[in-house]
Amino acid sequence: MAVTIKDVAKEANVSPSTVSRVLADNPKISDETKDRVNKAVIKLKYYPNAIARSLAHNSTKILGLIIPGEAENFDKNFFFIKLMTGISVASRDRDYNIMYSFGNNEKDELTCIKKFTNSKLVDGIILLTSRNDDKCIKYLKDISYPFVVVGRPEQSEEVTWVDNDNSDAMYRVVKSFIKKGRRKIAFIGGPKDLNVSIDRFEGFKNAMIDNYMEIKDQWVINSAAFDETEGYRAMLKILEYNTPDAVITTDDLLAIGVLNAIKRCEIEDKISIVGFNNTPMAVYQSPSLSSVEINAYDLGYNASKLLLDQLSNNKANKHSHYIVRATLIERESSK
Template sequence: MIKITIKDVAKEAGVATSTVSRVLSDNPRISDETKERVHEAVRKLNYKPNPIARSLANNKTRILGVVLPSEADDLLTNPFFINAMKGMSLYAQSKNYYITYAFSKSDKTETESIKEITAANLVEGIILLRVNEDDESIKYLKKINFPFVAIGRPESTEDVLWVDNDNFQAMYNVVNKLIKKGHKKIGFIGAMKSLNMSRDRLKGYKMALEVNGVNYDENLVIHKLQFNENEGYDAANILVNESKVSAIVTTDDLLAFGAGNMLKDNSIDDIALVGFNNNQLAQYQTPPLSSVHINADKLGYYAAKLLIKKLESNISTNTHYIVNTEFIERESFK
């Protein structure tokens, strides 16, 4: 297969290669007639511009960087990352931007990985997939004035682009529904409690109890280190056998899957269980798992949209998006 180059396009259009480059960069100084000749040659030859070469020519890479947290190394176990990345890619592609993904190495913090990426001058902006309490990555990116957007609400939203769900309200609604069904002892399983998302969901849990006149019991709240099934299993074992809960809410479906396995292994079928994120496997659990659908693809989509608009115009009319959630009730909601 013969590779078509910019020289071939220039020859076909009867112009210099530099003129072709200017046309492809939409230079306003090129006449409409010349632009049409070049575009016709591009169509005729089915020429695909080299994005890296174009980047070098105009000092713009049109590449966004995403540092995946180290615990996301097995993407198939947590579809949140896949769905968020899908949304980012869809919007970026529509605007002729590219996304490069890098894993935060186990021996480095996320901030150290971000320092390496920004120092390499290969990306124009960064998308953060989560926000921590007193977030060091956000501090660093603001300090060096590097464009970024965060998936997750930062503690201080000043001069920060961000997208998120209303995690407080979503968890409040779930717990409120359980209380209305007669549940009083509702266990809470979370993980990585330094994440603002985790903190907001716990606040929603507490407020729903308070509004309904149910005393908060710290023994019913368990924070684990990671979002995975083993952690959910261990936490559920404590809540069921020691605290005698009648319902369990979790901050992630992976925790709920583990809790569900614990209930199933012990033939317990009278405890309500609710997850978060509406993992595609939730409907195939036994019983099918009720969960909060967070629209992770939209979180990624709007994150890319905010960042690219900032890069294109250097101003931001919108600084954040709140993506709606939906409670998906299935058989585990007893």
């Protein structure tokens, strides 16, 4: 039979209501009483009923995490694994749990959010994508529900968010290619409506313009998804026009698709390639893939931390943001 709060109260020689206050860390309870109750909890291996505690304290101690559909392919997309690890560690440190939900598109994600918010299942929500005219962000703002976004939102001053400086990271990658004498540089991005795609292309464009380099429309492609197949198709389309001497992609999976395409054409020694996210697969490619380390763990950890600060009524952190440093890791594909 499960241990109850009454069993703990009896063991500690206090009332059940006192046990409840100790578990809630009520400052009015003496240290001596807290110590006695906590020892009884450990001795009896008592676990508070999460549902009962949520009713009593108007808090579920759960965060809702909305995962984009492409993240379901966990065997390849290590970005989301690192991100969720950071989220989980920060949440655990504050005694919170995570509830996951997948959405294959923006409409699905919004449906998941409404289920979370209408049922009061979670105290706050973490979004892993940010779009132009983002309906999920608008909905959460309209109902004043606590949330944080991994990715720069369109109206960043009104939302709590975490991201890299994607424009600057891409700018630095282009500059590194130009310093090595690359002049014909192609760009393969992800879905156009994602702000990460917009920001990274902005960095590419600014670096090319600042260094008096020509941007060829035929060498700029936005893919429908961040995967190998899209990268492969995009590279073949670029090669129909001409052969660049460098290709920058906005994701390692796209870059791996590019590598496969140029191997098929037997020109891998003529084109330098860089991806983003520095996934574990990058080092095992042939040639090994250069990639931008975006520190996904830190993105997740700080997203969770900012949301939990919101929930603890830390007004100083409301509508704040945190920028995580990105670093180019050079390997064989860009030398």
